Amino acid sequence: MNITFYLFLTLILLGAELLYLRLARHFSIIDVPNERSSHTSLTTIRGGGILFWVAALGVFIYTDYGYSSFFLGLTLAAAISFLDDLHSVPNRYRIGIQFIAVSLLLRETGVFPNENWMLLVALVVGVGILNAYNFMDGINGITAFYSLVTVGTIWYWQSQTAVEPDDSLFAFMTIALLIFTYFNARRQAVCFAGDVGSVSIAFVILYALLQLINQQQTYLPVLLLAVYGVDSVLTIGHRLCLGENIFRAHRLHLFQLLVHRLQWPHLWVSALYAGVQLGINGLVLLLVDSPLTTQLVAAVLVLSALVITYVLAKRQIMSRC
Template sequence: MMYLAVFLVLFVLELIYFKIADRFNIIDKPNHRSAHTEITLRGGGIVFPIAFLLFFITSVWSKLVHLPLHDQAAENHNYLIFGVGLLLLCIISFLDDLYDLSSKIRIVFHIISVSFLLAFLNAFVLLPIWAIPVLYIVIIGILNAYNFMDGINGITGLYSLVALLSLLYVNENLINFVAHDFIIYPILGCLVFLFFNFRKKAKCFMGDIGSMGIAFWVVALIGLLMMKTGEIKWILFLAVYGVEVISTILERLKLKENIFEAHRRHLYQLLANEKKISHLIVSTLYAAVQLIINAVVIFSNLPQIVSFVIVLLPALIFYLYTKLTIKKQITLNNN
């Protein structure tokens, strides 16, 4: 009953945000690089920082009235530290949605937010000093990769839902590494957002506030799991996005393009824009492939290096083959 109530609160607050966004013209206008053709409300991903606030409020309330916790892991983490990092990141991302801030301002806030995340993970204490700068680079890279991939209806909402459900399964059945509700609340946020976004004509887009916010939350959960188990294989829960973004960046570097400028070289863009495949089908395909990978990671019980090989190698081959095939078809059609 509590989760239904939270879902309904998030749903209503999302509708209220739509009124505000419409009133203040917070919209996404399509351009020649866009995968959509109609003006759409931006910033629907505001549901994720709101979901955290609800999580934090209910957690504090539970302690005040001495309600039993769902699991022992609920007491092992300072969720306020995470929340400060999340809210700072979401605020600067929302301002970037509105005013297109300079990259220097964004990176400063990204570093500050990631610092809170690393403190939440207790990384400054548990990890060697040389690992810290590496983590800053990796985490900021993942946050921006999530943002790069959020280009068609439903893709990041579905993809994040698959990651969160996989993490929930691990937490409930394999190893309890975090409070149960810390995974449930972003799942509810995804469901609310997808109700408005996973449709042919989306009611709203995530905006940077959404893609950055949910990425921050997913990275935090994967980080907690990795710290708890001492295994890095859980990063494969983001394998599809990782293969896509790294391959596309390398391609653009080869072509001497500015990797920070908008483009239409991602595979999902080619599928949606050039092949005219439904956004919903493409998004579902990405989520389904990641779900299969997650199942392999969870149930195979293979050595970590083997897990990386059997996941990343086929994924990379499939990605490159599919992209090359589509490009050849496009070239033939143009000739």
């Protein structure tokens, strides 16, 4: 790939996003605020993150129809998510399709356990990651910034470890993310990622993480989702303690409390989450060649620090407001 190719790719993906925005306005595919929403506008377009699937389609064609199982799984996950953006889809259908999609992803990466119980655990964790990433898409810029940090880190890591790294997936996705960021990371967003966007980019990141885990023979890459993971898991635990339906809209994520209770600007909170994750990613890269014991100790310390910060910050915010 050269500069000319990158420019051509940017124009193609930008054109695809502008076309979607035009069609979305025509068909009134807009985001309707609910209990979870952090905006009040009735004109913001929903589903702008469909560009991530378009970028994956470009990779599929560019690589002579490589990554076939991955692309099929992504297409299934993106399709059911887009339908959910248009009209609410029952959870059993949405999650059922996601299980099939993740099984295809596991097949693509070669991480397909022989034991039924291990396969079930892998599928549950994979589907959980997709939905957690989707739940975290609640304010302007958070999916854009966080995904740029995560995809960028994985791209760099892959380029340092592979003899002949295949940059196509990361190049296409990074450009798509930059274009989406332009339309989303502003005070009044032009579009939101929608379920189709957040689930699609989560699917891509999950695929890339599994590749890294296979190559490096370590679970350290899981820390590249540490900030999202801690917020998601602890918030779900909090809601279960309150007896709430975890699939219903809410405003109990820490980032939502920072925005709604403390009135912090969306982009500040999004940058904070991405910045903390970037710092953790830098530590992960430094520990790649460290002994397993050192990696485990570091992982425990990082996760413990995030958990303590989450609990203390949330307790203080909720007691003050």
